[in-house]
Amino acid sequence: xxxxxxxxxxxxxxxxxxxxxxxxxxxxxxxxxxxxxxxxxxxxxxxxxxxxxxxxxxxxxxxxxxxxxxxxxxxxxxxxxxxxxxxxxxxxxxxxxxxxxxxxxxxxxxxxxxxxxxxxxxxxxxxxxxxxxxxxxxxxxxxxxxxxxxxxxxxxxxxxxxxxxxxxxxxxxxxxxxxxxxxxxxxxxxxxxxxxxxxxxxxxxxxxxxxxxxxxxxxxxxxxxxxxxxxxxxxxxxxxxxxxxxxxxxxxxxxxxxxxxxxxxxxxxxxxxxxxxxxxxxxxxxxxxxxxxxxxxxxxxxxxxxxxxx
Amino acid sequence: xxxxxxxxxxxxxxxxxxxxxxxxxxxxxxxxxxxxxxxxxxxxxxxxxxxxxxxxxxxxxxxxxxxxxxxxxxxxxxxxxxxxxxxxxxxxxxxxxxxxxxxxxxxxxxxxxxxxxxxxxxxxxxxxxxxxxxxxxxxxxxxxxxxxxxxxxxxxxxxxxxxxxxxxxxxxxxxxxxxxxxxxxxxxxxxxxxxxxxxxxxxxxxxxxxxxxxxxxxxxxxxxxxx
Ligand SMILES: Nc1ncnc2c1ncn2[C@@H]1O[C@H](COP(=O)(O)OP(=O)(O)OP(=O)(O)O)[C@@H](O)[C@H]1O
Ligand SMILES: [Mg+2]
Numbered sequence: 001x002x003x004x005x006x007x008x009x010x011x012x013x014x015x016x017x018x019x020x021x022x023x024x025x026x027x028x029x030x031x032x033x034x035x036x037x038x039x040x041x042x043x044x045x046x047x048x049x050x051x052x053x054x055x056x057x058x059x060x061x062x063x064x065x066x067x068x069x070x071x072x073x074x075x076x077x078x079x080x081x082x083x084x085x086x087x088x089x090x091x092x093x094x095x096x097x098x099x100x101x102x103x104x105x106x107x108x109x110x111x112x113x114x115x116x117x118x119x120x121x122x123x124x125x126x127x128x129x130x131x132x133x134x135x136x137x138x139x140x141x142x143x144x145x146x147x148x149x150x151x152x153x154x155x156x157x158x159x160x161x162x163x164x165x166x167x168x169x170x171x172x173x174x175x176x177x178x179x180x181x182x183x184x185x186x187x188x189x190x191x192x193x194x195x196x197x198x199x200x201x202x203x204x205x206x207x208x209x210x211x212x213x214x215x216x217x218x219x220x221x222x223x224x225x226x227x228x229x230x231x232x233x234x235x236x237x238x239x240x241x242x243x244x245x246x247x248x249x250x251x252x253x254x255x256x257x258x259x260x261x262x263x264x265x266x267x268x269x270x271x272x273x274x275x276x277x278x279x280x281x282x283x284x285x286x287x288x289x290x291x292x293x294x295x296x297x298x299x300x301x302x303x304x305x306x307x308x309x310x
Numbered sequence: 311x312x313x314x315x316x317x318x319x320x321x322x323x324x325x326x327x328x329x330x331x332x333x334x335x336x337x338x339x340x341x342x343x344x345x346x347x348x349x350x351x352x353x354x355x356x357x358x359x360x361x362x363x364x365x366x367x368x369x370x371x372x373x374x375x376x377x378x379x380x381x382x383x384x385x386x387x388x389x390x391x392x393x394x395x396x397x398x399x400x401x402x403x404x405x406x407x408x409x410x411x412x413x414x415x416x417x418x419x420x421x422x423x424x425x426x427x428x429x430x431x432x433x434x435x436x437x438x439x440x441x442x443x444x445x446x447x448x449x450x451x452x453x454x455x456x457x458x459x460x461x462x463x464x465x466x467x468x469x470x471x472x473x474x475x476x477x478x479x480x481x482x483x484x485x486x487x488x489x490x491x492x493x494x495x496x497x498x499x500x501x502x503x504x505x506x507x508x509x510x511x512x513x514x515x516x517x518x519x520x521x522x523x524x525x526x527x528x529x530x531x532x533x534x535x536x537x
Contacts, residue, residue, distance in 0.1 A: 013418045216399055219359060220464070221389035222416040224382075 013226070021233025024206040031202040032238060038198050039242025039295065040249075042191035043288045047250040049184035050287075051280050056180075058275055069139040069151060070164040077159040082135065085157050089139060092153070094146035098139040106134040133161075192295060199238060199299030203231050207307050214308070228308065231300050239296025243288045251281060311337050312358065312468065312499070317367030318523075319353050327353040329523040331367070335501065337467065340494040342510050343503045345520035351503045354520070355472050358501075359391060360384055372467060389417055392461030392469045392498075396476035398453040400445040406432065406456050407441040413460045431459040435489060451482030458489060468499045475506060483509060 025032040071089070073082055082100070089098050101109075141147055147165055154163045207214070210230075217227055258274045312335040319328040327350045335341055345351050356362040357369060360376050369376040372390060379387045400409050410431055414424045432438045435455040445453050454474055461469055471490065475483035487502075487509055494500040504510060510517055511531050519527035 010418055010420070012421045013415070016415050212399065213401055216401070217416050218385075219361075219388060219393055220413050220416045220460075221385040221387075223385045223418075226416065226418070 014229075017226070017229035018233050020230035021237060024210070024230055024234045025202075025237060027209060028202055028205050031198065031205055032234075035195065035198040035202050035238045036242045036245070038191060038195045039239060039292055040246045042188060042195050042295075043243045043292055044246035044249060045184060045191065046188050046291065047246055047284055047288060049181070049188070050284055051250070051254055052180065054275055054280060058273075069141065069147065069154070071137040071139065071154050071160055072162040072164070073133070073135060073159050074161045075133050081159045085154075085159065086137060088157060089137060089154070092150060094141050094150055096140045098137050101134075101136055101138060103132050103135045106136065195242070195295055196299040196302070199235050199296060200303045202238065203234060203300045203303040204307055206231060206234060207303070228304050231304055231308070232297065235296035235298075235300025235303075236293050237296070239292035239294070239299075240289070242296070243292030247281075247285055247288050250284070251277065254280060311335065311370070311372060312501070313368075313370040314357075315368045315370075317357065317364045317369060319350070319357060319362060320365045326365070326523045328357070328364075328520075331520075331523075331525055333518060333525065333528070335499060337372075337499055338494070338497055340491065340500045340515045341502070342513075342515055342517045343501060343520065344505070344507070344510060344517055349520045350523040351520060352472055353523075355393070355470050355501075355503060358468075358470060359388060359393060385417075389464055390466050390468065392458075392464070392466040394454065394457045394461050394469070394471045394474050396473040398445070398450075398457045398477075400453055400456055400460075402445055405442050405444050406437055406448070409445070409456055410459045410463050413463050417464055419464075427463055431463045434462075435459045449482065450478045451485055454478065454482075454486050455489065458486070458493070462493065462498070466498070468501070469493060471500070471502045473503050473505065475504060475509070487513065 071085065073085075086098070086100055089095055139150070141150065151163050151165055154160055214227055255277050258277065261274070312333070314331050314333045317328060317331045318326050320326045331354070343351050343354065353362065357364055357376075358371065360379060363377075371387075374387065376387075401412060404412065407428055410428045411424050414427065419427075429438060429441070432441055435458055437452060437455050437459065440448065440452065445456065448456070454477075458469075458474075469490070474490070475486050478486060483506060490500050490502060491513070514531060516529060517527065517531050518525060
């Protein structure tokens, strides 16, 4: 009988307080709606951030697994000079393998990647390879830690215009990723604060509307938790609704975007592959629910501590 | 049993609202508390409910020293005391039945118990037929009956009434007093704060009179009296 949690309540008492909590929400529609909307925005942004984040990470990851270093040549460099560079590359211990890609091959491969199914668009370039200077070596390393050394060496070779390394691309991607990360985290923190503030207000209004009822309850012999429970229910329920709505929205949106991109941009389908919706939501659903319910619970607990002297 | 020993209560640096009060009320007694406005009657009631702490002195109820009742145990302590007020303090958005059931829900009684006891209580106060009415659809006397039913449904040993007839006409006031007397005859200790000296005189019970926080009379009305 001296249990100090909602969990220890009798079933009938529990459901009574759930009912009272829902009644609070209903009586206080405007504030409740504002709280739910803010909470939804918060969870929605969190979900967008998460979905973008995991997809970015995945892309960066697959980029890193690809070609390590690419060597481009100055215009006018002869095939002999390029062959000589190829020989030098072959001598390096850190090189696992390397391929020479001619300008024609590069163009064919580009056409295949970007104009698949609409080859007619590429016809205009038929006699004028836009990638005329794109003959290059693709080098795969057996020791990634030696990449910088190899790049430095290659840049010093005769006729070499440019050395690309995927690490650079990867780094740019992850820089971008963390910038977005900071922005999102900032916005989410602000929204959490606003959500907590609104839940505070909602519960405060609820307490003042039920002031007399609370006073009578206490005189009759209600335990502190009994008095508090409807307001906790109120906060938790706002959090619950405020996370279910954005989760549903995100779920359909994510699927829609994946389908849309797959249909409309078939030619980049090979470059951008989305993580399956189930893989994203198996994490997103529990985390979002926890976040929403947690914010609701903490928000109402804070308010009760401030405004309900039991 | 209710016992106050040298009890004083002073609100922040004011004159004492109660000053060295000594009262002993036995289980099963019926006691009136009288006194002019501001004499300290409601303060006394609040002390007995542990809504307020005495500045000095000891209060013992049913063998329990109130200063030893921890915050956590206040709810259990209060379940032994029923209380009614001048303005009834019913929940306006709930009907008669729900108002009485509310008191049982608050102490976490089972649904089965509630369904059994609320109708019994309502017929005791003569309101069984109006169980579906909202407070505003009832007369003052009827509302006070609901409040009494609510106070008694958890079977407290003590009933405190702070001017229960203050808002009622003479007929209704008498009906409420007779109801309180009936409740007292069933064994409940009843303490009634009132201004109605006509009723007090006619009922011929023990009267405690307070004047500016001091008990100036304690006994039957007939004994030398002055208010
Ligand atoms: N919360 C409070 N803070 C400060 N002073 C108070 C408070 N409550 C009551 N008092 C003062 O204490 C004294 C006793 O008040 P109390 O309410 O006990 O009187 P009462 O006998 O019930 O009067 P009434 O017949 O008008 O209800 C009064 O002087 C009142 O002004
Ligand atoms: Mg009073």
